[in-house]
Amino acid sequence: MKEVFKIMHLNRDAASILERPNNILKFNLPVRMDDGRIKVFKSYRIQHNNARGPYKGGFRISPNIHEAEVTALATLMSFKCSVVNIPLGGAKGGIKADVRELSLAENERLIRAYTRAVAPFIGVEKDSIGPDMNTNDQTMAWLVDEFMKITTNTNREKGTATGKPVEIGGSLGRMNATSKGGMYIIEEVLQGYSMSKDPTFVIQGFGNVGMNLAEILHTKGFKILAVSDVYGGIYSSKGLDIRSVIDYFQKNKTLNGFKDVEKITNEELLELKCDILAPCAIEDVITEKNADKIKS
Numbered sequence: 001m002k003e004v005f006k007i008m009h010l011n012r013d014a015a016s017i018l019e020r021p022n023n024i025l026k027f028n029l030p031v032r033m034d035d036g037r038i039k040v041f042k043s044y045r046i047q048h049n050n051a052r053g054p055y056k057g058g059f060r061i062s063p064n065i066h067e068a069e070v071t072a073l074a075t076l077m078s079f080k081c082s083v084v085n086i087p088l089g090g091a092k093g094g095i096k097a098d099v100r101e102l103s104l105a106e107n108e109r110l111i112r113a114y115t116r117a118v119a120p121f122i123g124v125e126k127d128s129i130g131p132d133m134n135t136n137d138q139t140m141a142w143l144v145d146e147f148m149k150i151t152t153n154t155n156r157e158k159g160t161a162t163g164k165p166v167e168i169g170g171s172l173g174r175m176n177a178t179s180k181g182g183m184y185i186i187e188e189v190l191q192g193y194s195m196s197k198d199p200t201f202v203i204q205g206f207g208n209v210g211m212n213l214a215e216i217l218h219t220k221g222f223k224i225l226a227v228s229d230v231y232g233g234i235y236s237s238k239g240l241d242i243r244s245v246i247d248y249f250q251k252n253k254t255l256n257g258f259k260d261v262e263k264i265t266n267e268e269l270l271e272l273k274c275d276i277l278a279p280c281a282i283e284d285v286i287t288e289k290n291a292d293k294i295k296s
Helices: 002-008 012-018 067-083 104-121 137-150 155-160 177-192 208-219 242-252 266-270
Strands: 023-032 038-049 055-062 090-096 127-131 200-204 223-229 232-235 262-264 276-279
Touching (some): 002 012, 023 104, 038 055, 055 067, 090 104, 208 223, 223 242, 223 266
Parallel strands (some): 055 127
Antiparallel strands (some): 223 232, 232 262
16 A cells, blocks of 8 residues: 555655554454353454545454454445545444354344444444445344444434345345446456457356356356355356356355266366456455466
8 A cells, every 4th residue: 555655646644544544443242142152253343534424334254354354445445435436435344253153043143242332433424334245135134223223213324234125225236236346347348358259257256246246147148167155166167057056055055065067176266267257255365376377
């Protein structure tokens, strides 16, 4: 970031402000587990900068999350909102947990505990929270419901959370918006570069973004050679039956066990020969260690 500021010849005072977040909020969340014991989860809300408007940014759940990661993501949110000229600042949140080890009831109690902790620092004029990795419209519904119990309970305060179900004030198309954005970029790439008439795709990550992107590509008639989740990937040189893959994943919460495909690792998936590789999971999957092996 400092190198970019030098290239921009950014005023030193402005750079000093942007180099660090306004607020670093840390919470320890005690949650009652299904077996009766109390487990404490670390969590964060990093509010980077609100010079252009209220803080805005999602929150994620991951067993590997840490303060530096959330701070970096909050900083990027400030820059992204500024670049597209949206009158919002940047923030990000996270809970250190593995959702695969939580029951639905435990997940709900965790989200409600996080909401109670962060409630004094969020609101439509303060900080608006959206979904991110391992969070979805149900997560945001729990957050809104808990937040409304604590605040004035006006409909306007529902705007504190985006990505919530349409039935409680959410926006149509929100849950696949990121995937559609990816598709718009892919269409521009296909028009602007000399590529195969029938390009092939590989998608790393099969959460909200990856799965919806796969469905959009499939609907448009494109061939998807491989997809993956946290456990690994599946590959077919003839192209995957994406509708069947999605049905299987939604039923089993994993791609493991899907029939008549080749099982591969996430590392192998990234290095498959294809026209377009779409990394739709966590950051930093393409590094100096594997960049020269990627064949897309």
